Amino acid sequence: AIQMTQSPSSLSASVGDTVTITCRASQDIRNDLAWYQQKPGKAPRLLIYAASSLQGGVPSRFSGSGSGTDFTLTISSLQPEDFATYYCLQDYSYPLTFGGGTKVEIK
């Protein structure tokens, strides 16, 4: 199975900051990577698919980049509603595998 290593596992940031979360795949997954946001007690929400395509309705301050094994989720100008846990998911091959998550907390 493809391992997805996500870092950092948590970070503290202030409103207005730019935040970067990375995901590394254990093998080449082309651009078959998605990013999800999850708030406490809620289901995950799709933010980015195909590594860099913004899902409809998602604010443009969210962006994704990368291909192959290294991927990045960037949140520009962090807003109060962005404090949540973020997960990457490789959709290249079965079994589908998630990263361990990154909790973005308020500094």
Add this chain to the structure above:
Amino acid sequence: QITLKESGPTLVKPTQTLTLTCTFSGFSLSTSGVGVGWIRQPPGKALEWLALVYWNDDERYSPSLNSRLTVTKDTSKNQVVLTMTNMDPVDTATYYCTHRGNYYASSIFGYYFDYWGQGTLVTVSS
């Protein structure tokens, strides 16, 4: 508008079989390219993909749970059922069903989980 909702027991005993039903609306599992997936999340832990069933009856399972999992679809009822045998306390988790949508962008075809149910917490305890 696509919606999904999980239903089933909130408490099961060790060794019992769990049966969860995903009832959905806004799409049909007879439409080409569509699927329904199951994903779980133990309390305080990361997401884990479990299983998928597609419009063409293609089924995919997590190898670590393969022998314990079965997914069946009832297109006429707009339902997908997940069965997990021999439940253990480590299977305590919130179980989500998800819509498996697809996209075609820049000459690339792919899938994603774009709609999720609210999730149902299943506790395994005697």
